[in-house]
Amino acid sequence: MGIENELAEFLESSIKNGANKARDVEIVKFYYGLNESPWPTLEETANRFGVGSRERIRQLLNSKFRDNATKHSIPSLNDFVQILQSKAFWLFSDLEKEIYQAELIDRGRHLKGIFNLIDDVNLDCDFDFYTPELKPATRNSIETNKNLFLIRDSIVKDIRKLLKKAQGLPGRCGIANLNYLRDELGQYYSLIALLRDELGQYYSLIALLIESSPTSWVRVISDDYWYIFENRDNTIINYSEKVFGIIEYCNPTRLAETYRNALDGRSYKYPYPPAEIIEEYLRSSVYMVNTDLGLKFIGETTTLNKIEEDLISFFNYGQSASFPELDKYLDNKNYGRPHILKTTNFSPLVYVDKTKGRRHHVYSLIGNRGAVQGDDLDIDAYESYLRRLRKLLESGTDETREQIARREQHILQEWLFKDKTHENCAICGLEFSVNTLVAAHKKLRTDCNDAERLDPYIVMPVCLMGCDYLYENMYVYISGAEIKRGLSFPNASAESSVIEKLVGRTVDSKWLLGNQSYFRSPNKALRRMNR
Ligand SMILES: [Zn+2]
Numbered sequence: 255m256g257i258e259n260e261l262a263e264f265l266e267s268s269i270k271n272g273a274n275k276a277r278d279v280e281i282v283k284f285y286y287g288l289n290e291s292p293w294p295t296l297e298e299t300a301n302r303f304g305v306g307s308r309e310r311i312r313q314l315l316n317s318k319f320r321d322n323a324t325k326h327s328i329p330s331l332n333d334f335v336q337i338l339q340s341k342a343f344w345l346f347s348d349l350e351k352e353i354y355q356a357e358l359i360d361r362g363r364h365l366k367g368i369f370n371l372i373d374d375v376n377l378d379c380d381f382d383f384y385t386p387e388l389k390p391a392t393r394n395s396i397e398t399n400k401n402l403f404l405i406r407d408s409i410v411k412d413i414r415k416l417l418k419k420a421q422g423l424p425g426r427c428g429i430a431n432l433n434y435l436r437d438e439l440g441q442y443y444s445l446i447a448l449l450r451d452e453l454g455q456y457y458s459l460i461a462l463l464i465e466s467s468p469t470s471w472v473r474v475i476s477d478d479y480w481y482i483f484e485n486r487d488n489t490i491i492n493y494s495e496k497v498f499g500i501i502e503y504c505n506p507t508r509l510a511e512t513y514r515n516a517l518d519g520r521s522y523k524y525p526y527p528p529a530e531i532i533e534e535y536l537r538s539s540v541y542m543v544n545t546d547l548g549l550k551f552i553g554e555t556t557t558l559n560k561i562e563e564d565l566i567s568f569f570n571y572g573q574s575a576s577f578p579e580l581d582k583y584l585d586n587k588n589y590g591r592p593h594i595l596k597t598t599n600f601s602p603l604v605y606v607d608k609t610k611g612r613r614h615h616v617y618s619l620i621g622n623r624g625a626v627q628g629d630d631l632d633i634d635a636y637e638s639y640l641r642r643l644r645k646l647l648e649s650g651t652d653e654t655r656e657q658i659a660r661r662e663q664h665i666l667q668e669w670l671f672k673d674k675t676h677e678n679c680a681i682c683g684l685e686f687s688v689n690t691l692v693a694a695h696k697k698l699r700t701d702c703n704d705a706e707r708l709d710p711y712i713v714m715p716v717c718l719m720g721c722d723y724l725y726e727n728m729y730v731y732i733s734g735a736e737i738k739r740g741l742s743f744p745n746a747s748a749e750s751s752v753i754e755k756l757v758g759r760t761v762d763s764k765w766l767l768g769n770q771s772y773f774r775s776p777n778k779a780l781r782r783m784n785r
Pocket of ligand 1: 679681683716720
């Protein structure tokens with residue numbers, strides 16, 4: 255009959271009748287999360303009911319519940335623990351789904367409080383909440399990040415080691431393939447002699463943790479899982495810091511091919527990513543802006559070393575050169591042969607055209623230096639908003655995350671509504687006063703990585719006259735350019751008729767700009783796979 259009812263019944267029979275009985279029942283229920291609060295604390299409970307301090311609540315919980323309850327007082331809790339322990343780890347939202355399905359608690363109730371309840375009746379559960387970085391989840395992270403994990407205490411230490419390994423791989427590869435971790439796992443696991451199937455399970459947890467991190471970029475193509483962390487030191491990002499110190503724009507394909515070539519000059523035990531993957535990453539990197547002229551880098555640039563500077567000044571005299579020409583020039587400046595070979599053949603600054611065969615490579619600078627203007631007079635509105643949003647990353651410490659979210663929301667609203675009194679709702683198409691519209695995320699903000707979150711195209715104007723509710727809860731969704739019927743309302747004819755009017759409508763093309771994968775659909779897994 256469900257945890258909430260059993261708890262209420264237990265309290266009803268165990269608390270003595272008196273003036274405060276009804277209130278005390280509510281206090282206990284509130285503290286165990288059977289209300290709208292996602293992470294109830296003693297303070298919050300005290301404030302909510304206006305009963306003194308946290309200490310008062312603690313006493314009250316002890317005398318009205320903890321002192322009388324045993325692990326058999328609320329039988330459904332055992333079912334809850336059984337479901338929880340059927341796996342070694344859970345994506346929080348997956349566990350929620352199972353628990354709702356088993357009707358142990360009502361849909362919409364948060365599970366965190368139930369874990370307090372489990373502790374307080376002395377049931378063992380041995381699971382804790384973690385962020386995708388495997389930091390213990392806090393009240394704040396539960397509110398700002400839907401991608402939380404529940405992981406069995408006994409495996410957290412191992413998982414942490416593996417994640418650290420996985421996080422380190424891209425630094426060397428540029429963009430790592432998670433399959434490389436299997437090799438690394440192999441060594442690690444033969445040491446601690448774990449079973450093979452557990453290895454597979456751990457691997458899928460690591461994959462989930464990586465794609466849930468706001469700083470990751472992930473691309474899965476059949477068996478290949480390519481990923482990079484944008485907040486960590488990385489060869490590809492380091493290359494860009496150099497390249498964009500000397501040029502302003504670069505064609506993405508040429509940039510990717512040059513980086514791929516530069517990677518080949520480094521030795522590493524695993525294969526480097528193909529140029530197409532590098533290009534895909536560069537196009538969606540949080541550090542890059544896509545413009546008509548090519549990609550533009552918006553991170554900090556670094557200075558070149560001596561031989562690179564000489565190389566650049568050589569190219570200033572001509573468009574391209576053969577190897578003997580370059581060799582002669584650098585040899586005259588007294589650079590040694592290995593140094594010359596590395597800087598010419600495997601430099602992120604030099605595009606090597608290999609189409610004429612091995613002996614006839616043609617070398618040229620990666621991009622046109624003449625394009626460097628240093629002013630941003632003609633950047634369009636999209637780019638200027640994108641830059642403002644991405645700038646927020648520079649102040650991105652944990653302490654200020656909430657403030658950043660607020661500023662981000664402010665900029666996105668300006669992007670949609672600045673200097674306007676009216677705008678059309680993207681869903682119903684009707685024109686409303688801007689006060690009746692919100693900047694709605696096409697994809698849930700909590701499901702976005704940094705690059706998506708800080709892209710103006712992530713939002714569209716949606717009216718508060720119903721569309722916001724219908725879209726947010728996926729009763730309607732956008733596929734191609736069309737509004738489709740999403741999840742169904744059970745026995746709700748009024749709602750259905752509202753939805754009926756929207757279905758089949760074509761969305762204005764300006765709200766379809768940006769990545770198509772921003773649009774959620776009930777059929778797609780909501781996780782950020784194959785972005
Ligand atoms: Zn509307």
